[in-house]
Amino acid sequence: MTSTPYSRPVVRLRPKAEARAIRHGFPWVYADELVLDRRTNALDPGALAVLEDAERRAMGLVTVNPKSRIVARMLDRDSQATLDAAWFEARLTRALALREALYDAPFYRLVHAEADGFPGVVIDRFGDAAVIQPNAAWAESNLDTLVAALRRVTGVTTVIKNGAGRARSLEGLTEETVVLTGAIDGPVPVPMNGAVYMADLTGGQKTGLFYDQRDNHAFAARLARGGRVLDVFSHVGGFGLAALAAGADSALAIDGSEPALALAERGAAAMGAGARFTTRQSDAFEALEALAAEQAQFELVICDPPAFAPHRQALDAGLRAYERIARMAAPLVAPGGYLVLCSCSHAADLAQFRAACTRGIGKGRRQGQLLHTGFAGPDHPMLPQLAESGYLKALAYRLD
Numbered sequence: 001m002t003s004t005p006y007s008r009p010v011v012r013l014r015p016k017a018e019a020r021a022i023r024h025g026f027p028w029v030y031a032d033e034l035v036l037d038r039r040t041n042a043l044d045p046g047a048l049a050v051l052e053d054a055e056r057r058a059m060g061l062v063t064v065n066p067k068s069r070i071v072a073r074m075l076d077r078d079s080q081a082t083l084d085a086a087w088f089e090a091r092l093t094r095a096l097a098l099r100e101a102l103y104d105a106p107f108y109r110l111v112h113a114e115a116d117g118f119p120g121v122v123i124d125r126f127g128d129a130a131v132i133q134p135n136a137a138w139a140e141s142n143l144d145t146l147v148a149a150l151r152r153v154t155g156v157t158t159v160i161k162n163g164a165g166r167a168r169s170l171e172g173l174t175e176e177t178v179v180l181t182g183a184i185d186g187p188v189p190v191p192m193n194g195a196v197y198m199a200d201l202t203g204g205q206k207t208g209l210f211y212d213q214r215d216n217h218a219f220a221a222r223l224a225r226g227g228r229v230l231d232v233f234s235h236v237g238g239f240g241l242a243a244l245a246a247g248a249d250s251a252l253a254i255d256g257s258e259p260a261l262a263l264a265e266r267g268a269a270a271m272g273a274g275a276r277f278t279t280r281q282s283d284a285f286e287a288l289e290a291l292a293a294e295q296a297q298f299e300l301v302i303c304d305p306p307a308f309a310p311h312r313q314a315l316d317a318g319l320r321a322y323e324r325i326a327r328m329a330a331p332l333v334a335p336g337g338y339l340v341l342c343s344c345s346h347a348a349d350l351a352q353f354r355a356a357c358t359r360g361i362g363k364g365r366r367q368g369q370l371l372h373t374g375f376a377g378p379d380h381p382m383l384p385q386l387a388e389s390g391y392l393k394a395l396a397y398r399l400d
Contacts, residue, residue: 008050011040011064011072015054022051022059022074025385027114029062029072041066045172046137050079063119063138067172073119073136083142088149091117096153099125099379107190108379109211110154115383120167123150124207126188126199129158131207132180135167147180158182160201166310177202187263189270193218194245196270197236198263205235205260212376213238213304216342216394219372220302221246223338223396227299230254230291230332232284232325237264237277239302239340244273248300253279254287288328301333302340304394309345318345319356326360330399333366339397346391353393361397368399 013019017033018026029051034040043049045065050058051072058079062072081087095116099108110130111123120136130150134140140163147159163176179202187198190209195217199208217239224243231240234253241264244251253264261279268277280287284305303325309318326341333339339361343353350373361368374394376382382390 008048008061009039009043010052011035011043011049011062012052012056013054013059017054019053019059021385025383027074027119027383027386028070029074031069031071034071036066036071040064046139046141048075048083048138063136065137065171068137068170073114073138075117075119075138083145085145085149088142088146089153092149092153098381102378105191106154107192107211109377110379112380113389114386115381115389120171121146122207124209124211125154125156126190126201126208128156129160129182129184129188129201130154130156131160131162131201133162133165133167133207135165135171135173137171137173140173143180151181156182158184160184162207165206187266189267193221193242194271195237195241196267197241198266198270199236200259200263203259204263205257210235210238212344212380212392213342213394214377214379216340216374216392217242219374219394219396220300220338220340221248223340224248224251224300227337228252228297228334230296230298230301232287232301232303232329233305234264234279235260235304237267238304240264240277241267241271241273243300244268244276245271248276250276250278252298253277254282254284255279256281256283285324285328288325288332291332292328296332297334297337298332299334299337300340301329301337302342303329304340304342307345307391308343309347312347315347315352318348319352322348322353322356323360323363326357327364328360330361330364330366333399335400337399338371339368339399340394341397342392342394344392346388348393349387350393354395357395357397361399366399368397370395371398372396 051062061076122133190197201208221242225247229243229251240251308321376392
């Protein structure tokens, strides 16, 4: 979908809206900040418009979705920009240059939404394949142009659309996962931190693998040499396989998903560590209780749960859940061992998450040092004006 600069509608901020934040880089306009008159409400989801402030000064080119709480997203500070093939290719080329500077193999997050100039769009690359999550209406409308540009810029041959998740429902979009170009005949092996992960690009969680934990995997793996490792909420092997690659004696992976654990076992076998890797399908809290009853001990315990606080309304309950995880995990750490606790909840900031974890460790009758605070890897850049883009936190403690 394209539109000429001279045919675009205009949408306008209300007089008391925070125009300064938008001028300084904040990329979203909420429904209560925009004049939602009959003309604006009649715009199709994903339509392009010129955003003006209350004094009718142009602020940039936005995409509008009257059905969304985020009613407008900034696409380009040039209100006359044209969303053609060249526009998409220029932004993808910029994103690719960063990743190629960071990594020597084509396995990474290529596009991290607003931080890479693609509001609501995630693209993960798996060698010759890429998975796109078009989580905003404008991206759905321009998907053909985006896919064509992606193939030209990167050379990928297989492109998969992962149209699932809460973000799409908030945009009024339907759920759909489909191979758009090329073909995929099974899980893709992904080398990372010396380990091998098997990513299911069509049926796995999210895009099939969580690249954001790469650097935190590497840090935790340094603590695992010669030790026993417990990886809770392991998905396809996450921390556990990285620990085995770094020389851990053994790793036990716990997850509620049998297919994810089967992929983790395949990854362990592919890297020659199958004999040192075991899995247990279970609810994480139940598994922690069972291990405590068994008086199990590990030199390294990692808990990397899904977002317990995906939005502000869930914050209090989410912080209690993080505290509970820390309380239950701490007794399983051998004296002098390490506990790594993670959160991907953007609603819980670092200070709140750290306080919940530290309380939980204390309630688990343990004391320790906070050694390291980790975040998402650099292929998940943060837009400084958008706190939501800095969602991942990882805390590494050494316990007495």
